[in-house]
Amino acid sequence: MRKLLVSWLVAVLACGIVAAQGMKEGRLTVIRAGSVIDGVSESAKKNQLIFVRGNKIEKIADANTPIPAGAAIVDLSNTTVLPGLIDSHTHIFLWGEDPAKGGYDENILKAGIALRAARATYACKRTLEQGFTTIRDLETEGAGYGDVEMKEAIEEGTIPGPRIFASTRGISSTGGYNLEGYAPELAMPKGVQIVDGPVEARKAAREQLDHGADWLKVYMTHRSWVGKKGELVSQPTLTVEELRAIVDEAHGWGKKVACHAYSGIGLQRALDGGCDSIEHGLALTDAQIAQMIRQGTWYCPTIAPYYGDWAPENTPGGQRDRKRASDHEVSVQKAAKAGVKTVFGTDMGGIPWTEPMAAEFEYMTKFGFTPMGAIQAATSRAAEMLEMQGEIGVIAPGAFADMIAVSGDPLRDISELKKVKFVMHDGKVFKNEVAPK
Numbered sequence: 023m024r025k026l027l028v029s030w031l032v033a034v035l036a037c038g039i040v041a042a043q044g045m046k047e048g049r050l051t052v053i054r055a056g057s058v059i060d061g062v063s064e065s066a067k068k069n070q071l072i073f074v075r076g077n078k079i080e081k082i083a084d085a086n087t088p089i090p091a092g093a094a095i096v097d098l099s100n101t102t103v104l105p106g107l108i109d110s111h112t113h114i115f116l117w118g119e120d121p122a123k124g125g126y127d128e129n130i131l132k133a134g135i136a137l138r139a140a141r142a143t144y145a146c147k148r149t150l151e152q153g154f155t156t157i158r159d160l161e162t163e164g165a166g167y168g169d170v171e172m173k174e175a176i177e178e179g180t181i182p183g184p185r186i187f188a189s190t191r192g193i194s195s196t197g198g199y200n201l202e203g204y205a206p207e208l209a210m211p212k213g214v215q216i217v218d219g220p221v222e223a224r225k226a227a228r229e230q231l232d233h234g235a236d237w238l239k240v241y242m243t244h245r246s247w248v249g250k251k252g253e254l255v256s257q258p259t260l261t262v263e264e265l266r267a268i269v270d271e272a273h274g275w276g277k278k279v280a281c282h283a284y285s286g287i288g289l290q291r292a293l294d295g296g297c298d299s300i301e302h303g304l305a306l307t308d309a310q311i312a313q314m315i316r317q318g319t320w321y322c323p324t325i326a327p328y329y330g331d332w333a334p335e336n337t338p339g340g341q342r343d344r345k346r347a348s349d350h351e352v353s354v355q356k357a358a359k360a361g362v363k364t365v366f367g368t369d370m371g372g373i374p375w376t377e378p379m380a381a382e383f384e385y386m387t388k389f390g391f392t393p394m395g396a397i398q399a400a401t402s403r404a405a406e407m408l409e410m411q412g413e414i415g416v417i418a419p420g421a422f423a424d425m426i427a428v429s430g431d432p433l434r435d436i437s438e439l440k441k442v443k444f445v446m447h448d449g450k451v452f453k454n455e456v457a458p459k
């Protein structure tokens with residue numbers, strides 16, 4: 023009996039020591055925030071203290087709460103503090119596709135893997151300095167499994183960058199991706215893994231998952247043009263059976279599938295095949311919006327890329343570009359009104375990495391989102407899609423200490439998010455340009 027009591031005491035003491043050590047893990051940093059938008063609440067809270075221990079948020083308290091001696095203090099009392107932003111659609115391995123610089127093809131035909139990795143390194147730094155502490159990178163455009171390796175380099179601390187959800191090579195069908203337009207006898211490299219038939223589709227999914235894909239990216243439409251009735255026509259790629267094989271495989275691994283789909287048959291196949299997120303979704307019908315709500319499909323509209331670089335007005339390309347934008351605007355507004363689960367995505371890489379990622383917020387608020395709704399699409403909603411709810415995209419106890427600050431009030435002027443002054447990523451201050459009060 024006494025032996026039992028002694029061992030019980032030892033066990034209790036040991037637990038106590040472990041718990042105390044846990045509490046001491048990492049130094050305490052206290053952020054004085056003038057205003058906090060926590061990513062979930064519908065309004066901001068004034069004058070808060072955010073306690074950060076190691077790489078996690080410990081607690082949030084009123085400004086008059088005592089601060090323990092020895093804590094590092096970061097004074098952001100003249101700023102608005104938000105969770106680190108999440109961009110759910112990027113391409114760190116794309117370099118702008120400027121036609122004057124050879125466009126998409128140049129990147130694959132002339133840039134070697136080291137140059138592409140160097141540019142991706144720049145892209146990763148750009149995301150972080152603009153306050154995007156997490157990205158879902160939707161395929162490497164011919165750079166193989168480079169995204170998984172960039173993620174590794176960031177996690178081991180070799181280069182600065184965001185948390186990456188990698189989707190590796192991307193999948194489309196024959197006739198469904200660039201490079202194209204070359205002599206038919208030439209076997210050109212492709213920006214994705216090409217599959218035909220459910221067997222090849224499943225095999226590609228297995229390969230990509232095996233090599234570290236967190237998501238799979240499937241192209242369900244490719245070329246688009248204005249049809250005879252003035253409608254946006256999109257060339258479909260994979261069949262429902264091919265997509266189902268991929269989705270079935272991904273879900274079996276506990277992973278998800280993002281489908282690039284503009285309109286029409288391909289978009290319908292994406293929904294019928296059970297994809298988890300529709301990328302772009304330029305022309306959504308009412309029935310498709312209803313199906314997305316029923317199936318819980320995420321919508322990542324990526325609006326900004328369709329509002330720049332239009333071809334001249336009286337050319338087929340120019341008409342297509344204008345039709346894409348005008349259809350998209352209606353789809354985004356309808357989806358917002360119907361309450362389709364929507365995340366913020368920029369398609370950066372397609373847009374040069376020198377451009378501001380936060381431009382997308384301005385389009386979202388122009389097309390039906392409240393500033394808070396747009397912010398949540400880039401924080402807690404995206405975290406939900408990425409199954410990181412409560413861990414990222416939120417300022418709350420237990421979440422990773424990913425936080426940013428801006429000088430003004432983004433609820434009044436969303437373009438404030440283009441001017442991020444402070445970035446903390448995983449508990450470390452990456453950037454602080456806030457002038458002391």
Ligand SMILES: [Zn+2]
Pocket residue numbers: 111112113160369372
């Ligand atoms: Zn994209």
